[in-house]
Amino acid sequence: MTIGELQKLNILEVVNAGEEPERELKGVFCCDLLSVAMGRGQEDAVWVTVMGNINTLAVMSLTDMACIVLAEGAVMDEAGMTKARQQGIPVFRTENPIFETALLLYRWIKEGNGAAVTENTGAEV
Amino acid sequence: MSDTIELKYEVSTEDFTRAGEASSDVKKKLRQMGVPPEAIRKVAIAMYEGEINMVIHANGGTITVLIDSECIDMTLQDRGPGIPDIEKAMQAGYSTAPDNVRNLGFGAGMGLPNMKKYSDEMKVETELGVGTRVNMKVFIPE
Ligand SMILES: Nc1ncnc2c1ncn2[C@@H]1O[C@H](COP(=O)(O)OP(=O)(O)O)[C@@H](O)[C@H]1O
Ligand SMILES: [Mg+2]
Numbered sequence A: 001m002t003i004g005e006l007q008k009l010n011i012l013e014v015v016n017a018g019e020e021p022e023r024e025l026k027g028v029f030c031c032d033l034l035s036v037a038m039g040r041g042q043e044d045a046v047w048v049t050v051m052g053n054i055n056t057l058a059v060m061s062l063t064d065m066a067c068i069v070l071a072e073g074a075v076m077d078e079a080g081m082t083k084a085r086q087q088g089i090p091v092f093r094t095e096n097p098i099f100e101t102a103l104l105l106y107r108w109i110k111e112g113n114g115a116a117v118t119e120n121t122g123a124e125v
Numbered sequence B: 001m002s003d004t005i006e007l008k009y010e011v012s013t014e015d016f017t018r019a020g021e022a023s024s025d026v027k028k029k030l031r032q033m034g035v036p037p038e039a040i041r042k043v044a045i046a047m048y049e050g051e052i053n054m055v056i057h058a059n060g061g062t063i064t065v066l067i068d069s070e071c072i073d074m075t076l077q078d079r080g081p082g083i084p085d086i087e088k089a090m091q092a093g094y095s096t097a098p099d100n101v102r103n104l105g106f107g108a109g110m111g112l113p114n115m116k117k118y119s120d121e122m123k124v125e126t127e128l129g130v131g132t133r134v135n136m137k138v139f140i141p142e
Helices: A003-009 A034-040 A054-063 A078-087 A098-111 A115-121 B021-033 B037-056 B111-118
Strands: A013-016 A027-030 A045-049 A067-070 A091-093 B005-011 B061-067 B071-078 B121-127 B131-139
Touching: A003 A098, A013 A078, A027 A098, A034 A054, A034 B037, A034 B111, A045 A054, A045 A098, A054 A067, A054 A078, A054 B021, A054 B037, B005 B021, B005 B037, B021 B037, B021 B061, B037 B061, B037 B071, B037 B111, B037 B131, B111 B121, B111 B131
Parallel strands: A027 A045, A045 A067, A067 A091
Antiparallel strands: A013 A091, B005 B061, B061 B071, B071 B131, B121 B131
């Protein structure tokens, strides 16, 4: 699944669309601690986190992760928004919990269908 | 490519939002030079952690990066308080980061372990009250 296709699914709110809609997503990564993300974040992964600041964006681009999904209703702060726009970094958000969000994305990315997750967890998407 | 390229960066503590700029710039330049992605990733991780430590634990400083066809050599020299017990500081999870820094996602105590893991060689010299000098090397595979 590409970033553009993820956007079209309409399961996440688009904060900043970014400039690479054709970039292929290959996995999902979860952790809010930047050093852990730095060491373990995989190339082309979607990073589901609650940390919406400029440092998240720096770690994301240094590790070559593909986009950020802010879960649990987290928001990107103002400096982060400016940087995301300047550098064309894709950022999405959702009110749903991290686990459900990551599972849903995993199903879509790895299996091409996340509909069952929505039913089982009752997540409003 | 037999010449050595030198890059120099001032790391200041005043603007927290700029932390990581030096590492990002080095990453970009290594890409342009055609350095293999795995070596770039190692440099980016090791250098970012070092850069962040200069910002949150020391009072900033300078980073010098030397690049030739075989090796990326990074030296991070800060003007901070020094590290009283390096062995302890190297332990995964050990951190003296204050709350305001932790709230931003730093302070996992994984910085120095990451630097050790992702560099091929690492040397830390530190003097209390004077500063810390970290040298890391990443070798470029043939
Ligand atoms: N450049 C430095 N100057 C002074 N102290 C440092 C420096 N780098 C690391 N330290 C000390 O070592 C500890 C561990 O560092 P690190 O593994 O990067 O974890 P963290 O940065 O998350 O605290 C820090 O909390 C700090 O006490
Ligand atoms: Mg650190």
